[in-house]
Amino acid sequence: MSAPVAPCRCSSRNWKFESGTGWPSFYTAIKGALGKKTDFAIGVPRTEYHCARCLGHQGHVFPDGPRPTGLRYCNNGDALRFVPARA
Numbered sequence: 276m277s278a279p280v281a282p283c284r285c286s287s288r289n290w291k292f293e294s295g296t297g298w299p300s301f302y303t304a305i306k307g308a309l310g311k312k313t314d315f316a317i318g319v320p321r322t323e324y325h326c327a328r329c330l331g332h333q334g335h336v337f338p339d340g341p342r343p344t345g346l347r348y349c350n351n352g353d354a355l356r357f358v359p360a361r362a
Contacts, residue, residue, distance in 0.1 A: 282356060283308070283326040283328050283329055283331065284305055284308060285304050285305055285308040285309055285326055285333060286301040286303070286304045286305060286308075286348065286350075287301075287305065288360070290302050290303050290304075292340075292341055294340070294347055294349065296347075296349060298334070298349045298350060298351070298352060299349075299350045299352050300340070300347050300348060300349050300350065301347075301348040301350065302340045302341050302342075302343070302344050302346055302347065302348070303343075303344050303346065303348070304324070304348060307327060308326065308327055308328075309324045309325065309326065309327055309333065310324065310325050310326075310327045310330070311323065311324045311325075311336070312325075314335065321335045321337075322335060322336045322337075323335055324336050324348065331354060332351065332354065333348070333350055333351060333354050334348060334349045334350040334351045334354065335349050336348050336349070337349060
């Protein structure tokens with residue numbers, strides 16, 4: 276029997292914003308938590324990002340987000356597990 280894998284932390288609820296896309300969106304990520312690569316799956320280049328630890332696909336990053344980064348990490352909602360804040 277293998278040990279359970281701890282969940283990956285790639286971003287914070289503090290960085291989440293309403294992008295109007297219907298996808299959970301963040302304007303930054305935890306330093307070192309993500310890997311990136313160019314994705315041509317739809318015929319045009321996009322930047323795909325994934326968890327640097329488990330390599331799980333997270334979504335794509337676009338240059339149309341809010342300040343301070345100007346980035347929109349558009350996350351696949353199925354890749355997220357929301358954890359309630361501690362009181």
